[in-house]
Every structure is written in C-alpha cells, then in structure tokens.
Amino acid sequence: MLARLDEFERALLALDRVRVSELLDAVAASQTPLLAVESLIRPALERIGKLWEDNRCALSQVYMSGRLCEEQVDALLGPAATTTRVAPGNARLALTVLEDYHLLGKQIVRTVLRAAGWPVLDYERQTVAGLVTRTCADEIDILMISTLMLPSALQVREVTTQLREQSPRTRVVVGGAPFRFDPELWKEVGADAMGTNAAEAVAIVEGLAGGAP
Amino acid sequence: MIRNMTPMQRIVTTLGHRPPDRVPFFLLPALQGARELGLSIREYFSRPDHVAEGQCRLQAKFGHDCLYAFYYAALEAEAWGGEVIFRDDGPPNAGLPPISDVEDILRLTPPRIEDSPGLLRVLETIRQMAARTQGEIPIIGVTMSPFSLPVMQIGFEAYLLLLHERRDLLNQLLGLNEAFCVAWANAQCAAGANAICYFDPVSSSTIIPRSLYLDTGFPCARRMLARIPAAVAIHLASGCGLPIVDELAATGAAMIGVSSSEDLAEFKQVCRGKIGLLGNLNGITMRRWTPAAAEAAVKDCIAKAGIGGGFVLADNHGEIPWQVPDEVLFAIAEAARRWGRYPLDWLTTAGEV
Numbered sequence A: 001m002l003a004r005l006d007e008f009e010r011a012l013l014a015l016d017r018v019r020v021s022e023l024l025d026a027v028a029a030s031q032t033p034l035l036a037v038e039s040l041i042r043p044a045l046e047r048i049g050k051l052w053e054d055n056r057c058a059l060s061q062v063y064m065s066g067r068l069c070e071e072q073v074d075a076l077l078g079p080a081a082t083t084t085r086v087a088p089g090n091a092r093l094a095l096t097v098l099e100d101y102h103l104l105g106k107q108i109v110r111t112v113l114r115a116a117g118w119p120v121l122d123y124e125r126q127t128v129a130g131l132v133t134r135t136c137a138d139e140i141d142i143l144m145i146s147t148l149m150l151p152s153a154l155q156v157r158e159v160t161t162q163l164r165e166q167s168p169r170t171r172v173v174v175g176g177a178p179f180r181f182d183p184e185l186w187k188e189v190g191a192d193a194m195g196t197n198a199a200e201a202v203a204i205v206e207g208l209a210g211g212a213p
Numbered sequence B: 001m002i003r004n005m006t007p008m009q010r011i012v013t014t015l016g017h018r019p020p021d022r023v024p025f026f027l028l029p030a031l032q033g034a035r036e037l038g039l040s041i042r043e044y045f046s047r048p049d050h051v052a053e054g055q056c057r058l059q060a061k062f063g064h065d066c067l068y069a070f071y072y073a074a075l076e077a078e079a080w081g082g083e084v085i086f087r088d089d090g091p092p093n094a095g096l097p098p099i100s101d102v103e104d105i106l107r108l109t110p111p112r113i114e115d116s117p118g119l120l121r122v123l124e125t126i127r128q129m130a131a132r133t134q135g136e137i138p139i140i141g142v143t144m145s146p147f148s149l150p151v152m153q154i155g156f157e158a159y160l161l162l163l164h165e166r167r168d169l170l171n172q173l174l175g176l177n178e179a180f181c182v183a184w185a186n187a188q189c190a191a192g193a194n195a196i197c198y199f200d201p202v203s204s205s206t207i208i209p210r211s212l213y214l215d216t217g218f219p220c221a222r223r224m225l226a227r228i229p230a231a232v233a234i235h236l237a238s239g240c241g242l243p244i245v246d247e248l249a250a251t252g253a254a255m256i257g258v259s260s261s262e263d264l265a266e267f268k269q270v271c272r273g274k275i276g277l278l279g280n281l282n283g284i285t286m287r288r289w290t291p292a293a294a295e296a297a298v299k300d301c302i303a304k305a306g307i308g309g310g311f312v313l314a315d316n317h318g319e320i321p322w323q324v325p326d327e328v329l330f331a332i333a334e335a336a337r338r339w340g341r342y343p344l345d346w347l348t349t350a351g352e353v
C-alpha cells in the first residue's frame, strides 16, 4: 500500500489525471471506494501539504492536486457524499475568510475537507459581526478562518472574544500567511488551533472533535 | 573608502560588490507616511505631495538609504479597471478582478499610463522626491511583474488554471502585461526613479515549481529586465527563491529580495560577487519585537550576508506592516548603524577565533 501511496503522490504532483484515476479505481474495485479515498487521497494530500510547508513543492501543485482529488472523490462516492457522511463526533463545521479579499486559502481547505468526505458550511467572505451571528445561528462546533492580510488576522481576536461569550461551544481554527510567518499569532488572537497548511485541517478537526465533550 | 557616504554612494558601492562605509538599509515604510502626516491611509495616497513629503520625513527620521515610491499593488490593477478597497489599519487591497471571463483576454488592450490617475500620482511623487534629494538618496520605483499581475486581473484560481490549461491565453495576457509594465517602469525612471523593484512573488518556489518558472516567469523576467533602463531588484515578496537562485541571477537583476523563511547565508554562498541581496527581516513578527530582538535580528542578517558588500538590510516583503511600532524601526536603524560599519570587525575577528 505504501508503494501505491508513493506512486499516487507522484502522479498528483505531476498532475497526471489518468494515472491518478487508475490507482484509485484499482483500490475501489478490489476493496471499497471509501477505502480508496481514505487510504490514498487523504494521506497523499497530507503529504503534499507537508512538502509545501517544507518548501519542497509549490502552491500550484497543492491547489491543482486538491482539485484533482475533489473531482475523483465526486466520481468515486458521488457528489452527494458530503451530504450523507458526517464529520468526526458529528461536529458542525464552517469555513470562512475574515475581512479579506483573498479566497484561495479557504478554497484549498474546503477541497481538503470535501476530499475527506465531510460536510462544511462555506461562509465565503465575512466581517466580524456577520461571522459571529452566523456561527451562533448555525451552532457551529468548529469554525475555520483563513486570512492573508495581517490586519485581518488580528481581527480574529474580536471573533474569539465575542464567540467565547455568545457561543462557548465553538472552537476556532485559523490559517493563512500571517499565521505561518508568526507562529505565536494564533495564540495571541485566542484561536484554539492553527494549521500551517490546508491539509492539516483534517487532523485538527479530528483532534478537536474527538476532544469535545 | 569614503568615511561618510551618501545613501546613493553606499548603494552603488554595495551593488558593485564592494564594501561601502556601512551596510545600507531600506526600511520600506510604504504606509507610515500617513501617520507622520496625521492622515488616514486613503487620504495619504490621494495626493502625490503627501507621499513625497511622507517619504522624505520618514527618511529623515530613521536615516534609511532610499525613498520608496511604492503606493500599493492594487494601484496597477486599478489601471486595468480593478477596484481598490481601503482600510484604516493596513494596505489597500484589490477588489474583484476586472476580468471575469478569461476569454476576454483576447479583446483586452493595455491601459495607457497617461489615462491612469493613480499611476500619474506616483510619477508626480517621484518627480517631487527627485527635486528634493538631488540625486543623493536613491528613489525606488515599483512595478508588479507581468507574470504576477494576473492574480489581481483575473483572480488567483483562474490564473492557476490558465497557467496549467490555457497557454494560449497565458501568453496573450503576458504579452499585454509586458507592454504595460515596460511603459510603467520606464515612466518611473523618466520621472526620476533610480532603481525599480520588480515584485514577482508568483515566480517564487512557494507558488510555482521551478520547472514551471523556467518556461513562464523566467523568460518573462529576462525580457522585462532587458527593457528597463535602471538597476532592478527582483522581489519575491517573501516567497521562496533558493530553488531558482541561479535563474534569478541570470535575469540581469542587480538584487534579489530574500524571504525570512530561507537562510540568507545559503543565498550569500551562491550570490557572492554576482547579485546583491536584500532582506530578510520578518515583518510579521516585527510588531512584537523588543529593541534587543531587533538588534539580534539585524546582527544575524549582517553576519550572514554583510561581508564584502552586495547586501542591503531590509524586511523580507518590501513593506513594513502598519502595526510595527516606531521604536522597533528606530532599533533596527540603530543596530544597522552600530553593527553594519565596515569592515565588520566584530565578524571577521569572531571568525578568526
């Protein structure tokens, strides 16, 4: 299986669509489509995320391979998969970009979560007030916030302060360039976790949902 | 060696890969002039004399070795029909990309500088700076690279898809952007800019792999640099550059901006005597620095890249965030003067032990 995963990762990085689907189909046929997703797609995206973090692959490869995987998940499990499957611990997930016009980071996180087969509410771009209102109304357990600009990252403090009052159940996960350049920043703004690459969102959600009461 | 050089002499000497009197430093405070003048960021950038005055005051205050004519990146997107969105506590951003359907690239024509009020303001700022400094302080103009500009013209996702799936449209767009950027850089030089900072983060290895750079951003940079009549610094805006350092040096650039996530010493090893280095203080953590932390960071950069010249100390992005306190900037300036005096005895002596 490891050799197959290595090959799958190489095929993704090379954006070799044909090979990617051959490898997935082989697992899906001999075992189950879900296993193909869990044993190839998820670990490969995690590896590619880590490679990017270590400056050993580029964001264009992260993005394009994420898209390819999302397509494959739809083909394997059917586009409705994310409405029938649930996130760990039945957690309600939401994803947003705060006060920032840069949506790419959020899109990549969304792709990764979809590839994991979990439903996630996409709030697109939000202001602090709008975000707090929606998070409370939707009873979100895990709110994922992406920012690219430093002032937007600093605004997360306002969100966590208000949520602590109004929706204490909500855990806040942050990510994006300012948090990568300053590894202390997520604590300073009162977040519960930070992902240095998009694929980390999966393990973080599992950690937080598993630890929730 | 001249004991007290002007900033211009210092920069010219270091770019000739000889040690000047001290390590030059570029603070690159693009926004902070607003604070000096007691204006909002939007008001500040609304008039060219504000920016000329702000930059001159900041230079007098901190003693750095340039005047920075950069407003904000979205200004160039605005020339192509984009919107600029201001905020009170940071740089303005580009709004929705002006090109919503990539097929429209086929019908696009580049804007003329003289029809773009924002660009004309920058040119006027440069003329006013040039009149005030009389050639003693280098004036740095800025252009987004034709290869990085599309992120703001069509959006990042659409651009990544274009790069992978639509080479025809990519080449068409790059051709238009090159015509625009050459005109824009040349206009800044004619107005009095002494050097151009060519911002090209999409070429960085953070964003695209070296193989893709070799057939896209690299040939584009080579064509561009041949047509800009001034020294050019290629700035990856804190994106990584080590995997493409040889190509960056082969573009004809005088300097490369280095990210804080890479090792300046590794760059120095490859670049010594060939191409100058600019960097690589972390602007994001800078807002929390104590004066001692600032001093340590400055010493570290000088130790890694200062010897022999070919080095300008600066932040790693080409712009100091609004949230960085003045005390930190004073501490950086102070440390650069204290530890940057050539022949950098504290390093050579330590090195001999």
Ligand code: B12
Residues within 6 Å of the ligand: A049, A052, A059, A062, A102, A104, A105, A106, A108, A109, A144, A145, A146, A147, A148, A149, A150, A151, A173, A174, A175, A176, A177, A178, A180, A181, A194, A195, A196, A197, A198, A199, A200, A201, B071, B072, B073, B074, B090, B091, B092, B093, B094, B095, B144, B148, B149, B151, B152, B156, B199, B201, B202, B204, B206, B207, B236, B237, B238, B239, B240, B283, B284, B316, B317, B319, B321
């Ligand atoms: C390429 C680039 C540009 C390009 C394109 C930018 C764009 N997207 O529009 C251009 C040249 C246009 C540009 C311009 C500017 N830039 Co710029 N740019 C960059 C660079 C190199 C990459 C940015 C990027 O888009 N990366 C792609 C995204 C997807 O990466 P990411 O946010 O890190 O996301 C990844 C992870 O962090 C994670 N992630 C993201 N969100 C989340 C959320 C969760 C929950 C999790 C788990 C993970 C996660 O997943 C992603 C993939 O793994 C960065 C520096 C860098 N090294 O990162 C500076 C950077 C983003 N720029 C910066 C700035 C300031 C600007 C300007 C405002 C400069 C100016 N004064 O004009 C303009 C704004 C332009 C605009 N759009 O209006 C700053 C922002 C921080 C700050 N100082 O405030 C940065 C960080 C540079 C720095 N070190 O300071 N830039």
